[in-house]
Amino acid sequence: MSTFTGTGHLIRFILRRDRLRMTVWTLSLSGMLAMTVPTLAEMFADPEQRMARAAVMATPTGIVFGGPGYGLDDYGLGAMVANEMTMSLLVALAVMSVLHVVRHTRAEEESGRAELLRASVVGSSAQMTAALATNALVCGAVGALLTLVMVGNDLTVADSVAFGGGIALAGVAFGAITAVCAQVSEHARGASGLAFLVVGVLFTFRVVGDVAERGGSAPSWFSPFAWAQQTRMFDDLRWWPLALYALLITVLFAAAYSLAGRRDLGAGLVATRPGPAGASPLLNGVLALHLRQQRTSIIAWTTAVALFALSFGTLVSEIDAMVEQNPELLGRMGLDAGNMADGFLGMLVLYVVMATVAFAVLSVLRTRAEENAGRAELTLAAAVGRIRWMGTAVLVSGLAATLMLLLGGLAMGLGAGLVTGDADWIGDVTAASAAQAPAVLLFVGLTTLFLGTAPRLVGLVWAWYGYGLVVTVFGILMDLPDWMLDAGPFQILAQPPAEEFDAVPFALVLLTAAAAVAVGLGGFRRRDLVSV
Amino acid sequence: MSTPAIDVRGLDKRFGSFTALDGLDLTVQPGQVAGFLGPNGAGKSTTIRVLLGLLRADGGSVRLLGGDPWRDAVALHRRLAYVPGDVALWPNLTGGQAIDLLGRLHGSVNTVKRRELLGRFELDPTKKARTYSKGNRQKVALVAALASDAELLILDEPTSGLDPLMESVFTDCVREASAQGRSVLLSSHILAEVEKLCDTVTIIRRGRTVESGTLDEMRHLTRSTVRATTDGDASALDGLPGVHGLSVDGRSVTFDVDNDRMDQALRALTDLGVRSLVSNPPSLEELFMRHYGDELAALNGEGRGSA
Numbered sequence: 043m044s045t046f047t048g049t050g051h052l053i054r055f056i057l058r059r060d061r062l063r064m065t066v067w068t069l070s071l072s073g074m075l076a077m078t079v080p081t082l083a084e085m086f087a088d089p090e091q092r093m094a095r096a097a098v099m100a101t102p103t104g105i106v107f108g109g110p111g112y113g114l115d116d117y118g119l120g121a122m123v124a125n126e127m128t129m130s131l132l133v134a135l136a137v138m139s140v141l142h143v144v145r146h147t148r149a150e151e152e153s154g155r156a157e158l159l160r161a162s163v164v165g166s167s168a169q170m171t172a173a174l175a176t177n178a179l180v181c182g183a184v185g186a187l188l189t190l191v192m193v194g195n196d197l198t199v200a201d202s203v204a205f206g207g208g209i210a211l212a213g214v215a216f217g218a219i220t221a222v223c224a225q226v227s228e229h230a231r232g233a234s235g236l237a238f239l240v241v242g243v244l245f246t247f248r249v250v251g252d253v254a255e256r257g258g259s260a261p262s263w264f265s266p267f268a269w270a271q272q273t274r275m276f277d278d279l280r281w282w283p284l285a286l287y288a289l290l291i292t293v294l295f296a297a298a299y300s301l302a303g304r305r306d307l308g309a310g311l312v313a314t315r316p317g318p319a320g321a322s323p324l325l326n327g328v329l330a331l332h333l334r335q336q337r338t339s340i341i342a343w344t345t346a347v348a349l350f351a352l353s354f355g356t357l358v359s360e361i362d363a364m365v366e367q368n369p370e371l372l373g374r375m376g377l378d379a380g381n382m383a384d385g386f387l388g389m390l391v392l393y394v395v396m397a398t399v400a401f402a403v404l405s406v407l408r409t410r411a412e413e414n415a416g417r418a419e420l421t422l423a424a425a426v427g428r429i430r431w432m433g434t435a436v437l438v439s440g441l442a443a444t445l446m447l448l449l450g451g452l453a454m455g456l457g458a459g460l461v462t463g464d465a466d467w468i469g470d471v472t473a474a475s476a477a478q479a480p481a482v483l484l485f486v487g488l489t490t491l492f493l494g495t496a497p498r499l500v501g502l503v504w505a506w507y508g509y510g511l512v513v514t515v516f517g518i519l520m521d522l523p524d525w526m527l528d529a530g531p532f533q534i535l536a537q538p539p540a541e542e543f544d545a546v547p548f549a550l551v552l553l554t555a556a557a558a559v560a561v562g563l564g565g566f567r568r569r570d571l572v573s574v
Numbered sequence: 575m576s577t578p579a580i581d582v583r584g585l586d587k588r589f590g591s592f593t594a595l596d597g598l599d600l601t602v603q604p605g606q607v608a609g610f611l612g613p614n615g616a617g618k619s620t621t622i623r624v625l626l627g628l629l630r631a632d633g634g635s636v637r638l639l640g641g642d643p644w645r646d647a648v649a650l651h652r653r654l655a656y657v658p659g660d661v662a663l664w665p666n667l668t669g670g671q672a673i674d675l676l677g678r679l680h681g682s683v684n685t686v687k688r689r690e691l692l693g694r695f696e697l698d699p700t701k702k703a704r705t706y707s708k709g710n711r712q713k714v715a716l717v718a719a720l721a722s723d724a725e726l727l728i729l730d731e732p733t734s735g736l737d738p739l740m741e742s743v744f745t746d747c748v749r750e751a752s753a754q755g756r757s758v759l760l761s762s763h764i765l766a767e768v769e770k771l772c773d774t775v776t777i778i779r780r781g782r783t784v785e786s787g788t789l790d791e792m793r794h795l796t797r798s799t800v801r802a803t804t805d806g807d808a809s810a811l812d813g814l815p816g817v818h819g820l821s822v823d824g825r826s827v828t829f830d831v832d833n834d835r836m837d838q839a840l841r842a843l844t845d846l847g848v849r850s851l852v853s854n855p856p857s858l859e860e861l862f863m864r865h866y867g868d869e870l871a872a873l874n875g876e877g878r879g880s881a
Contacts, residue, residue, distance in 0.1 A: 228704070229665070314702050314704070314705055316668070316698075316700035316701060316702075317667075317668035317670075317671065317700055317701075317702055318668055318670060318671060318700065319668065319670040319699040319700045320670045320671065320673075320674050320699065321667075321670065321671040321672075321673075321674035321675050321678070325671060325674065325675055325678075326675075326678045327678060327679065328679070331664075331675060331679075334664075334666075334667075335664065335666075415662045416658065416660060416661075416662035417662045417663070417664060419623075419626075419628055419658060419662075420656075420658060420661070420662065420663075420676065420715070421676075421679060422626075422627075422628060422647075422651075423626050423628070423651060423654075423656040423658075424651055424676055424679035424680045425648050425649075425651040425652040425679060425680055425681060426648065426651070426679050427647065427648045428647075568630075569630075570628070570629045570630055571623070571628040571629065573619070573620070573623060573628075573629070
């Protein structure tokens, strides 16, 4: 008998419970690469095209969404994949690892299911070990399939292994980060929020370090996002950066087990203190309740979005520096320094939009959680109408998301203004983000629509969001067909400052969002409440 | 007679192909404490959710305090208070905050009554809801409901998490509410609780009402258990109309008898010469077992769907 007793059973149980989820992640990540590599090979068949491509990847935009720029001097297919695909795969794997580890550790404790398991012959470390082991298993499977895809496209075996292996190890490291975060917070939502924040900060370190200097600089080395590309695969392969993952994983595992061993089941590291014996006069209705429930997440998301926007906004100064170093580059791209900065910031605004949309959808979905938990029943059994309850929740989500978007734009403009000394950026970028508000509200509307009329299909909202995310990221780096972009949610509106503001789609999308909210609320009024 | 507090007739509710309620009837007169009995999965909570306008009826008529629970939900909810069987609270609010919030959503909070009830139920209102046990979460909902001025209390298995001491506090509180003229619908499968508190009882099974009336009326319909010692051979009682389950052991005899045949059975006994006699009135439990006994036998060893 040890603290690990039962781990094997739990691993099989997780594999059974998540077999679909894990398969979808594995196949979609490796499938994405399998489709992209031949496309890249075909699109950039001749060296002239590849060098033009390398010039794009040397810009700050290329570095933010690609990598540190190894192999740009002789930009072959392998170097291209390594430089342009690694970051997307790492981000996706980070999201998967955070969700997976929280789902099988803190979420189980919070729901009380962990108690049921721990009361049987299951050691105290078994659940976390099973969660980390299954996460490592999926990361390993993804890494192996990625390696196979590369080798299958006639790329060098050793570099392909470094590619797949680096990505897999990064996934395991993100799982380990999450395991530590899961010890701190009592709530699954708090744990994943904290883990995503850490992941975001690490991503920023990579971006800031890599933009500062070709091949990365000091800040890059603090980030596991950088190490996978620091093997310089398909350029000048070295293995030792992968050892950094092993080191980090060991340290984080030790920390997670040590923290877990010190606390009670279900408890966080900070003990719950008694609170007020009565509600303040402010907690006096549905609006106050929704605000109170969302307060922490609104503040956390807004702060995080604003900080990322601020730091990303400062990257605009790199464009000036690059123009000085390499003036003929802009000519080759048919741009001047001014509209290049416009395009760069316009694209970064889209990232603020996508983060805000993620918040907005999660925020509206909390009504679903309230319903499933039975709290909606308690509230609606009081003198509270359905439309008022749901409508107020949607209002809170919509207002908070709009505010977040505007503050994100403001912070980014501030960042750009600070480094360039040009205060115009502040107004321009804030206006650019305001121009995207209908896209955010459209998602608020769609989520409401599904929750009101067909709650089981609400996953479709995430599907469209995911699609939009992928075509936006890849649309920036490569020429996707117009219909693919048009089918996504983030290309409907005009994108200032590079594009002229267009009131027609702005108004149309806003109206669609309003109509979706109206239909959703009407549906929620008419349907049965979900019973526990 | 004035408008019933609850008047349900022929209520149907289906979830896909599953029929949860199949022509259910339920009436609660103003000022009455009505027991609502049935095993797990019989449809008690579904009925209550229809009464609260959380689920929409598929058929039949449902009137609550003279209104339509689906259409007039908000107006009606001002006049009633509800305690769910499994109370879910906001984990980051304290019990006291949740009570105040529920009270304010309802209309107003009676602070004197709130304080009194917190004391009687020995509930610490400064604890965060996530640290409460099931019983304490139930107390939060009970305090919120009982501190309101609602004229109808709808209580769905409200004592399932309470200890015996708190159960008796709860019993007192319901009696007081009833004395103030409030109507109470009390769903339960604890028969003693219903026998103690309720004026009328409705027993449901598989979404259908199988028995309803006052406890006295229902006892008339049922059998008493008679235990006696006689001089003569009690086997003579065999075959007497209304006598069931006769068992003779020497001079002692035990049998059940339909209440309206009691007279004949006693005559037959006295003819034999009675030395001692004990007659137990039918308990609700026997009533219940008579309706579900066959189901229990049929399902012996099999699983049964739950709510």
